[in-house]
Amino acid sequence: MTVWFAVLAAGIVSYVLRVLPLVLGSRVHPSEQAQAGLRHAGMGAITALLVLGIVGILQPAAGLPVLPVVVALGVAAVCAGLGRSMLVTVVAGVGAYGAALLVTGPILLGQ
Template sequence: MSAVWIVMLVVGAASLAFRLLPIVAVERIGLSPRTANGLRHAGSGAVAALAALAILGPGSLRPNPAVLVAVAVGGFLAWRGWSMTRVVLAGGAAYALVAVATALL
């Protein structure tokens, strides 16, 4: 067995352990209600942070109008309960329309 395969197996085992350890630890130790409540909202906070960074863009405090409209359309449709495929397609279409409109102006 070559060294590459050994390294791949070790990295794969370490990755599995890194992902599995929190799940096993939470089952054995348990979570306080405050921690469980905080973790319940962690995903929404992460998505909001990613959306804010996407809207502002790298090194700018002025939002890109196309990204702003795409995030608004996608967020509204997700809030209305549309499927993820439709949300992504509608957000992409809104981005394309606004990007073309701003390029033509």
């Protein structure tokens, strides 16, 4: 029941957000700050999903090494802060994760 409620609510919100500009037309003029916020809303939503996924990875029950994840996040955050593209940010994060896993793998596995 909760899943269907969430799906229905997401559909309604999505529909309203898509129809609202058509209905209001030129009667509403958002400020520059509002326009800037709306431009970055999609990336904010993706970031929120990413954070939730990483919190799940960092749980002790996940059994995954934490240090490589933290290193990858740091490198990706620096790339994003420098204004690099999404592709560069993801590739840099994946590369940092792999490098950190190679370096810390033997230590984490007790070898």
